[in-house]
Amino acid sequence: MGISGGRDRPVGRPRRRQEEGTGVIPSDGPGFDEVIARSQAACDALSEEEDGLKREVLAHAGNRWPLGVVHALGVAGTLRHAELARRLEGVTQRMLTRTLRQLERDGLILRHDHREVPPRVDYALTELGRGLLMGMMPLWTWVIDNAASFRAARRRFDGQDAP
Amino acid sequence: MGISGGRDRPVGRPRRRQEEGTGVIPSDGPGFDEVIARSQAACDALSEEEDGLKREVLAHAGNRWPLGVVHALGVAGTLRHAELARRLEGVTQRMLTRTLRQLERDGLILRHDHREVPPRVDYALTELGRGLLMGMMPLWTWVIDNAASFRAARRRFDGQDAP
DNA sequence: CAGCATCCCCAAGGATACTG
DNA sequence: CAGTATCCTTGGGGATGCTG
Numbered sequence: 614m615g616i617s618g619g620r621d622r623p624v625g626r627p628r629r630r631q632e633e634g635t636g637v638i639p640s641d642g643p644g645f646d647e648v649i650a651r652s653q654a655a656c657d658a659l660s661e662e663e664d665g666l667k668r669e670v671l672a673h674a675g676n677r678w679p680l681g682v683v684h685a686l687g688v689a690g691t692l693r694h695a696e697l698a699r700r701l702e703g704v705t706q707r708m709l710t711r712t713l714r715q716l717e718r719d720g721l722i723l724r725h726d727h728r729e730v731p732p733r734v735d736y737a738l739t740e741l742g743r744g745l746l747m748g749m750m751p752l753w754t755w756v757i758d759n760a761a762s763f764r765a766a767r768r769r770f771d772g773q774d775a776p
Numbered sequence: 777m778g779i780s781g782g783r784d785r786p787v788g789r790p791r792r793r794q795e796e797g798t799g800v801i802p803s804d805g806p807g808f809d810e811v812i813a814r815s816q817a818a819c820d821a822l823s824e825e826e827d828g829l830k831r832e833v834l835a836h837a838g839n840r841w842p843l844g845v846v847h848a849l850g851v852a853g854t855l856r857h858a859e860l861a862r863r864l865e866g867v868t869q870r871m872l873t874r875t876l877r878q879l880e881r882d883g884l885i886l887r888h889d890h891r892e893v894p895p896r897v898d899y900a901l902t903e904l905g906r907g908l909l910m911g912m913m914p915l916w917t918w919v920i921d922n923a924a925s926f927r928a929a930r931r932r933f934d935g936q937d938a939p
Numbered sequence: 940c941a942g943c944a945t946c947c948c949c950a951a952g953g954a955t956a957c958t959g
Numbered sequence: 960c961a962g963t964a965t966c967c968t969t970g971g972g973g974a975t976g977c978t979g
Contacts, residue, residue, distance in 0.1 A: 645906060648913050649850045655920055656847070663923050668840065670919050670926055675838020677831065677952065684819070687812045694961050708952060710962060720929025732959085732960045741925055743808060748918040750811050752911035756833050757818055760826050762904055763833055766883025840972070857941055871972060873942055895941045895979085 670719060674749060678704055678712040683738065686722060687746045691737045721745055833882060837912060841867055841875040846901065849885060850909045854900045884908055 659667065673679040678701065685700045686692060692700070698709055713736060716722045721742035727733040738746070756763075822830065836842040841864060848863045849855060855863070861872055876899060879885045884905035890896040901909070919926075 645850075645910065648910060649847075652847065652913055652916060653851050655917060659920065663920070666923055666926055667916075667919050668838075671843075671915070672838040674915075675831075675835040680834075684812075684815070687808075688816050698961095705953065705955095706962065707954085707964095711951085718930055718933040719926055720933075726961095730959085730960095732962080734961065741922065741929070744918060744922065745915075747808065747811060748915035750815055751914055752834070752837075752908075753815060753830075754818060755907060755911040756830050757822065757826070759904060759907065760829055763829055763882055766904070767881055770881040770883075866973095868973065868975095869942065870944095870974085874971085889941095893940095893979085897941065 670745075673716070673719070673721070673745070674752075676712075678708055679716055680749065680753075682709075682712055682716060682736075683721060683742055683746050683749075686736060686738045687743065691735050693733065693735045697736065716742070833908075836879070836882070836884070836908070837915075839875075841871055842879055843912065843916075845872075845875055845879060845899075846884060846905055846909050846912075849899060849901045850906065854898050856896065856898045860899065879905070 656664075673683075681701050681704075682697060685697060689696075689700075694706075694709065694713075697713075698704055698706065701709065704712075713722065713724065717724050719741075720739055722736050723739050725735050725737070727735075819827075836846075844864050844867075845860060848860055852859075852863075857869075857872065857876075860876075861867055861869065864872065867875075876885065876887065880887050880899075882904075883902055885899050886902050888898050888900070890898075
């Protein structure tokens with residue numbers, strides 16, 4: 614489904630020239646309009662099920678641990694449960710296990726149980742997992758680069774209606 | 777903080793050659809290792825506060841409506857509350873308002889209240905908002921392109937331990 | 940029209956204790 | 960070591976009704 618409603622309101626798109634001082638990188642310039650147009654087309658072509666799936670996969674990006682796990686595995690290659698726990702710092706076994714199961718379910722990581730005693734299980738990224746990691750990087754670094762802008766925006770917002 | 781623990785375990789990174797049949801695009805090839813290395817450096821340099829901020833901003837990507845709003849505004853340029861509600865299809869006023877406030881707080885959209893009767897308020901992306909949209913696109917289209925892989929992975933996972 | 944108030948549900952996430 | 964099982968808190972999100 615995606616965007617509903619009709620094509621009403623051609624809108625000359627008169628934006629540009631309205632941010633008072635967010636002081637940000639000129640991240641568009643290449644081709645904002647073209648990018649948007651293509652993505653709109655892609656989204657309109659999505660079935661309801663595909664749309665749901667898309668959001669569920671994207672949700673990994675918004676949750677606490679998934680990206681940390683994927684990143685750690687991307688760096689190290691293969692890690693055991695305890696090694697991941699050490700690298701994530703702060704994660705509980707419960708959350709780590711849950712996270713790993715979900716990532717495995719979505720085909721982003723592979724779980725290999727050596728079936729030994731004591732237990733030995735290690736995890737590695739799949740091709741899909743590496744793709745996600747690669748896809749996240751631009752956004753990730755962009756967010757980091759603009760951390761100051763976000764902080765400033767929040768302070769402005771929180772300060773003008775709260776006190 | 778980021779990744780904790782030491783540099784232990786150089787790990788020759790012996791991956792590659794382990795996905796049984798996820799059947800995905802060869803999304804790396806350009807420079808997976810370099811990308812990871814750079815991102816690790818960036819993450820290690822993050823303060824705890826920056827790390828939290830990063831996750832909070834990224835969370836917009838995982839939630840139900842934020843990206844829909846940003847996308848709609850990216851396409852249309854400027855939209856009123858009701859116009860957004862129509863385009864989002866399924867959103868309630870409550871969630872739309874909440875979403876808009878959060879996006880405004882993070883400096884991603886601008887809210888312009890014309891202070892008329894009847895009320896007239898419209899929203900537009902800020903430079904930061906356009907940046908987020910641009911940053912999301914690669915990942916977004918990647919997820920859409922690989923929807924089939926995710927579906928397959930889930931079916932495989934759900935089928936092998938549930939029944 | 941824009942949006943706040945209220946009620947309710949559920950998944951993410953933390954803490955803690957226990958097991959094969 | 961790698962997990963389960965329990966309990967509890969938050970915040971996203973849907974439904975519905977009311978107001979300036």
